[in-house]
Amino acid sequence: MSNLIEIKGVTHAYRTKAGPLPVLDNLNVSVPEGEFCAVVGPSGCGKSTLTRLVAGLMKPDQGEVWLHGERVTSPRKTVGMAFQNPVLLEWRTILDNVILPLEIVAPRMPQRDREARAMHLLEMVGLKGFEGKRPSELSGGMRQRASLCRSIVHKPDVLIMDEPFGALDAFTREDLWQTMRDLRAAEPFTCVLITHDLRESVFLGDQVIVLSGRPARTQHVLRVDLPADRTIDSLYTPEAAEMLHLLRDQIRIAQGRDGEVH
Amino acid sequence: METLQKIAVPTLAILAFLGLWEFIVWVNDWPNYKMASPSDLPPAFARYSNLFIEMGWQTLWRTVAGLGLAVLFGTLLGMAMGFSRIAREALYPLLVGFNAIPKATLVPVIALIFIGQHDFNTVLMAFLISFFPIAVSVGIGLSTLEPEYRDILRSLGASRVTIFRKIALPKTLPEFFGALKVSVTLAFIGTNLVEIVSPHGRGLGALFKSGETNGDYPLMFAVLIALAVLGIVLYYAVVALERIFAGWAERPQS
Numbered sequence: 001m002s003n004l005i006e007i008k009g010v011t012h013a014y015r016t017k018a019g020p021l022p023v024l025d026n027l028n029v030s031v032p033e034g035e036f037c038a039v040v041g042p043s044g045c046g047k048s049t050l051t052r053l054v055a056g057l058m059k060p061d062q063g064e065v066w067l068h069g070e071r072v073t074s075p076r077k078t079v080g081m082a083f084q085n086p087v088l089l090e091w092r093t094i095l096d097n098v099i100l101p102l103e104i105v106a107p108r109m110p111q112r113d114r115e116a117r118a119m120h121l122l123e124m125v126g127l128k129g130f131e132g133k134r135p136s137e138l139s140g141g142m143r144q145r146a147s148l149c150r151s152i153v154h155k156p157d158v159l160i161m162d163e164p165f166g167a168l169d170a171f172t173r174e175d176l177w178q179t180m181r182d183l184r185a186a187e188p189f190t191c192v193l194i195t196h197d198l199r200e201s202v203f204l205g206d207q208v209i210v211l212s213g214r215p216a217r218t219q220h221v222l223r224v225d226l227p228a229d230r231t232i233d234s235l236y237t238p239e240a241a242e243m244l245h246l247l248r249d250q251i252r253i254a255q256g257r258d259g260e261v262h
Numbered sequence: 263m264e265t266l267q268k269i270a271v272p273t274l275a276i277l278a279f280l281g282l283w284e285f286i287v288w289v290n291d292w293p294n295y296k297m298a299s300p301s302d303l304p305p306a307f308a309r310y311s312n313l314f315i316e317m318g319w320q321t322l323w324r325t326v327a328g329l330g331l332a333v334l335f336g337t338l339l340g341m342a343m344g345f346s347r348i349a350r351e352a353l354y355p356l357l358v359g360f361n362a363i364p365k366a367t368l369v370p371v372i373a374l375i376f377i378g379q380h381d382f383n384t385v386l387m388a389f390l391i392s393f394f395p396i397a398v399s400v401g402i403g404l405s406t407l408e409p410e411y412r413d414i415l416r417s418l419g420a421s422r423v424t425i426f427r428k429i430a431l432p433k434t435l436p437e438f439f440g441a442l443k444v445s446v447t448l449a450f451i452g453t454n455l456v457e458i459v460s461p462h463g464r465g466l467g468a469l470f471k472s473g474e475t476n477g478d479y480p481l482m483f484a485v486l487i488a489l490a491v492l493g494i495v496l497y498y499a500v501v502a503l504e505r506i507f508a509g510w511a512e513r514p515q516s
Contacts, residue, residue: 055417075419087410091432091510100428104418134510154418 003066004190005031005054005158010063012049013215023049024060025215031207036184036191038201040247041211041219042255047194050216051162054192055079067158077105080156080189084163086147088135095131098122098149105154121149124186125179141172145179152189159191166196174232177203181230198247199235202226208243210250220250295477302480303487310481313469314488320465321453322492324381328388329449333442335389336396343397344404344430361394365452369459380463384456391452392445399441403434436511439504446496454489466492 007029013020023046031037041047052058053065056075065072067079080101088097098118102109122131125145135143144164151159165173177200184191195201201208202224210220222243226234234240280300287299294302307314339357342349365387372383407430415425457467466485473481505512 052413055413057413057417075417077419079417081414081417083410083413085408085410087408087414089411089429089432091435091508100414101418103428104415104420104424150414160417 003030004033004035004068005029005037005192006064006066007050007054008064008066010053010060010065011215012046012053012058012060012062022215024053025217027063027211027216028218029209031190031192033190034188035206036193036204038193038195038205038208039211040195040198040201040208040251041216042213042251043196045211045214045254046216047211048162051081051160051192051194054158055081055160077154078157080151080154080159082144082147082151082159082161082164084166086135086140086143088143088146088150090135093132093134094122094127094138094146095119097135097146098153100150101154118149118153121153121183122146124183125149141168141176144168144176148176148179148183152183152187155187155189157190159189161191161193163194163196165200173197173200178232180204185228198244198251201247202240202243203230203232203235208247210247210254212254213256219254222247222250294479296479298479298483303484306478306480306484307488310469310484314466314484317464317466317469318488318492321450321457321467321489322496324384324465325388325446325449325453325492325496328385328452329392329442329446331385331389332393332396332445332449336393336441336445337400337438339393339397340400341404343401344407344434350401350405357394357397365391366455366459369456372456373460380456380460383460384453384463384465387456388449388452391455392449395441395444395448396438399437400434403437404430407433435508436504439500439508442500442504443497446500447493450489450493450496 007027010024010027011022012024013022015021027050029037029039029050039047039050049058053060054067054072056065056072056079059073067076088094089100092100095115095118098121099114102114102117106114119128119131122128125148127142127145127149130138130142130146135146138146148164151161165176168176181204191204193201193204205224208222208224209218210222211217212219224243226237226240235244284299284301287297290297292299298306339353343353344350368390369383369387372386376383376386411429411433412425415429420428453465454467454470457463457465458471462468463471466489470482470485473479473485
């Protein structure tokens, strides 16, 4: 089995006062090892539910989630998570924040090795010299960089990101895309990225999955055939423009606005 | 210059206050059995210095003991309310109702149940009056913890205890210390309440009471000043602890 992440026929509904609210409907997603899978879709279509399912924080009503050929029923140490809110712990320094997952996953690892590992990552994302600062002393983009380091410090097989760059300004976001690309080149991991930004999905993704409106189904899967060493300029090529256009159309369909003039 | 200002301004304010007080007593020509003036206080302190030290110690240790119990019990109660919705819904009305009872009314009740146990009664009252803010703030701090904070550790398979120790506990510390500043003052009130109201009491409250019985106004005012000083000391002890354990919550001044 070559797919690291396998989501098979997952259906899920939230129980609300007004009755069950279906969010995922027979969803199928396959991500081969080392691939970057971007997931886009209309607001509130159940994308975040998908991340919680893959992380094992929730169980689906129906269907199965498999990681590494093992069925996911509970959280596992081989997963890393990053959110739109960097959720850094204000009472810890940046270095200690990055180390946090190692304290859980590798309790016997010597502190010196943990620090060396964290420093290596901080250096890669350009945060060298800030390791002793508190999160409140850093800008939003820097905090998100630290959060990225924390999500991969324990070398997870799967990185799950839920709109990690959503709250950043456009230029900082592009910087972080490139940081992401470099991190991936340095230490490969399989990634699921939830995003609202189509350019982001094309820049980072090997495949882009478009989910339909709620309840979400897999509406379209786009292979991104751009070279691995993409630059921001790659987004301004005719191929990229064509892909973005196609995704835009798919989102419009997902939003149920197919017939509208645009 | 700045430190000079920090010391000089409050000192001048206190001196101005004392001056005004002295002046009003002098202008009205109030005798000692009607109103004491600041100049009466040092002799009062000197005359009863042994009593002040002994009674001050009584008040201090009982307040601190009551507050310690309040921290322990309040934190446990807050944890129960923070983690369990059922506990929260069950305990909240009880707690609010209990907190609404004026604690002075409890003094005779306690005095009757634990008759003659002055130390115990005083500590109990200091505890009863001061645990509420701690329980509420710890409960709210824990129940409003953003789920993402929990998820970072939960997604790694961390246990509930680990999540509490590494995330929930430190994150609640600023709220805890905020409540502790309120509680320390309340505990102090509780101690004095019992000391003043219960017969044959000890502590600064009892000293105040004996001043009242003898019409010794300088003594009564000297007790008030001693109480204020003790209150300030306790309050700043909490502030110092807060600096040590939750100093990170203070925003860097820019």
